[in-house]
Amino acid sequence: MAVPISQAWTVATYVLGQKLKGRKRFPLVTMLEPLFRCNLACAGCGKIQYPAHILKQELTAEECFRAVEESGTPMVSIPGGEPLLHPEIDKIVAGLVARKKYVYMCTNALLLKEKLHLFHPSKYLSFSVHLDGQREHHDFSVCREGGYDIALEGIKAAIAAGFRVTTNTTLFDGADPNSVRAFFDELMEVGVEGMMVAPGYTYEKAPDQRHFLGRARSRRLFRSILSNRKKSWKFNASPMYMEFLMGKREFTCTPWGMPAYSVFGWQKPCYLLQDGYTDTFQELIDTTDWSNYGTESGNPKCANCMVHSGYEASGIYYTFGSFRGLIDTAIAVFFDAYQDKGARDLLNEPVKPVHSFNPLIQIETKVNVVETQGTTA
Numbered sequence: 001m002a003v004p005i006s007q008a009w010t011v012a013t014y015v016l017g018q019k020l021k022g023r024k025r026f027p028l029v030t031m032l033e034p035l036f037r038c039n040l041a042c043a044g045c046g047k048i049q050y051p052a053h054i055l056k057q058e059l060t061a062e063e064c065f066r067a068v069e070e071s072g073t074p075m076v077s078i079p080g081g082e083p084l085l086h087p088e089i090d091k092i093v094a095g096l097v098a099r100k101k102y103v104y105m106c107t108n109a110l111l112l113k114e115k116l117h118l119f120h121p122s123k124y125l126s127f128s129v130h131l132d133g134q135r136e137h138h139d140f141s142v143c144r145e146g147g148y149d150i151a152l153e154g155i156k157a158a159i160a161a162g163f164r165v166t167t168n169t170t171l172f173d174g175a176d177p178n179s180v181r182a183f184f185d186e187l188m189e190v191g192v193e194g195m196m197v198a199p200g201y202t203y204e205k206a207p208d209q210r211h212f213l214g215r216a217r218s219r220r221l222f223r224s225i226l227s228n229r230k231k232s233w234k235f236n237a238s239p240m241y242m243e244f245l246m247g248k249r250e251f252t253c254t255p256w257g258m259p260a261y262s263v264f265g266w267q268k269p270c271y272l273l274q275d276g277y278t279d280t281f282q283e284l285i286d287t288t289d290w291s292n293y294g295t296e297s298g299n300p301k302c303a304n305c306m307v308h309s310g311y312e313a314s315g316i317y318y319t320f321g322s323f324r325g326l327i328d329t330a331i332a333v334f335f336d337a338y339q340d341k342g343a344r345d346l347l348n349e350p351v352k353p354v355h356s357f358n359p360l361i362q363i364e365t366k367v368n369v370v371e372t373q374g375t376t377a
Contacts (some may be wrong), residue, residue, distance in 0.1 A: 002166070002194025007075075007102050014074045015320045025256045025285055028313045029075040030068050033262035034059040034092060036081040040108055042142045057263045063092045067261040070281045075102045077128070077258070079271075084111040088272045090118035093371055097124045104128040106168060110147065112154030116161060126164035126193065128236075129155055134183045141172070152190065159191045166236045173213050176204040176351050177224040184233050196235030198245070198308045199227075201272050214304050215295075215369065219247035220346065227343030229336055237308065239332035240315030240325075245306060246338070249315075253294035253302065257313020259284060269293045271309040273301055276351035315370060 011028070018026040033248040035058040036050050059067075076096055083089050084107055096103045102124050109129045117219055132141040134259065135148040158165050167187055171180065180197075187195055213221065222245040235242060243249045255270035265277040266284040268292070278284045294302050294310075302310075319329040 002236045006123060010074050010102065011316070012145065012320065015316060019320065025254075025290070027071050027256060027259050027281075028316060029048075029077050029258045030071045030073045031258050031260040031309065032059075032064055032067060032078050033260060034064055034078065034082060034083060036060070036262070037085050038080060038082045039110055040082070040142050041084065044099070054263070058086055059263055061088045061095055064092050065095050065099070067266075067281075068096060068099070071259060071261075073101075075104070075107060077104045079106040082108055082111070084115050089115075093119060093125060094322055097122050099151070099331075100124060104166065106130065107154075107155035108142065108147070108193045109151035112151070113157045116154075116163075116189055117155055119163070121164075121195055121368045122161035123164070124377060126166050127155075127158050128166045128196070129192075130168050130170075131183075131187070132171075132188070134179050137175075137179060140205055141170075154194065155190060165192050166194045166196065167192050169195065171197065171213070171221065172200050173217060174351060175221060177221060178347055179349075180225050182353075183231075183284050185230070188232045188234065194234045196236045196308065197222075199306050201305055215306060218304070218306050222246050223340070223343045224346035227338045227340035229338055231242075231337075236321065237331055238315035239336070240318050241308060241312045242315075243332060244311055244315060249318075251311055251314035251318065252296055253305065253310040254314045255290070255310055256285060256288075258309045260309075272305065272307060336339070336341045350357050 011044075015028070035055075037055045037058075038045075078089075078092070083105055086092070089105075093103055093105060094233065104126050106128045107130065109127070110130075112127065112129070130142075130152055131148065131151055132138045138148040138151075139145050155165050155167075167182075169180075184195060199221075200215045226242060226246050229244040240249060240251075244251050255273075258271055259281065260271040261281075265279055266281055267274060268276040268284060269288050270289065273293070278287060291297060293299055295305070319325045
């Protein structure tokens with residue numbers, strides 16, 4: 001298990017406390033987006049396609065604190081954009097750590113080594129580094145040659161300085177399961193605390209619309225990757241969510257589990273979809289028609305989604321929802337090899353992406369990034 005005992009205990013007591021209060025819908029992680037600017041332009045990303053006047057905007061530290069206090073979650077994820085471009089990111093992180101929130105600061109790590117001095121090691125802070133696979137695959141996915149090596153330098157520097165470091169990997173159609181498994185070995189050798197992996201979401205605004213995975217192909221891919229697991233691998237994810245990815249469980253989406261707050265306000269209904277915004281978290285809960293979302297709703301935007309922002313909380317809610325859930329999770333924790341001959345055979349099959357004759361789109365890497373003090377290339 002890659003999560004510190006103190007964090008696991010905090011989350012467990014929080015969830016049980018919410019259930020004892022009879023709350024039907026409650027959040028687990030606040031997805032705090034202080035800005036949308038980024039120093040990458042990944043082909044599968046749908047978060048940075050905004051006009052310049054939006055990319056210049058950012059949340060203040062005080063606005064970030066109010067949002068987190070309003071949601072009341074024990075954990076905060078800070079995605080983007082690239083959070084390290086925010087001029088107050090050190091103040092934001094320090095303020096959340098002072099409030100004893102477990103913070104996952106997401107970053108592509110291109111600036112991590114340079115800005116590491118702005119932060120202080122703490123059990124409440126983890127750098128969650130976006131790496132999409134081994135060197136060649138990652139660089140191609142993020143449309144930046146040399147990006148993997150820079151990120152790896154940042155990871156090593158952070159670990160050496162005593163910081164918690166986890167990774168976040170997004171997989172698309174055509175991913176080579178053997179390469180992904182070798183990538184896991186590389187991350188463990190470097191010393192990361194835990195790994196998170198999920199299929200990419202079909203963002204409408206993403207430049208590359210050809211390489212998102214359907215549900216059946218996602219399950220096949222994750223079964224081949226996550227079965228016959230090595231003891232050295234450590235994952236920063238709910239065991240139940242990982243079984244969901246492997247096709248061993250079915251969960252309904254819980255979009256309120258990881259609500260998103262940005263310069264627009266609280267986003268309806270989740271981190272991935274943009275069906276409106278509210279000024280308060282309670283308004284988000286009360287005015288969103290939740291029956292319109294999730295695969296069971298028939299909403300085409302939700303049809304293939306298996307992303308952690310919709311289903312990680314579902315797995316945790318299942319764990320603490322019944323005695324059966326606790327037993328299933330305990331079994332998954334202590335018997336996590338998932339021996340599977342069929343999955344092993346899948347590793348010997350040639351990779352056959354649906355769009356094998358249409359390679360992943362390569363975007364020009366010279367992306368203009370709007371800084372608060374000017375513009376840099």
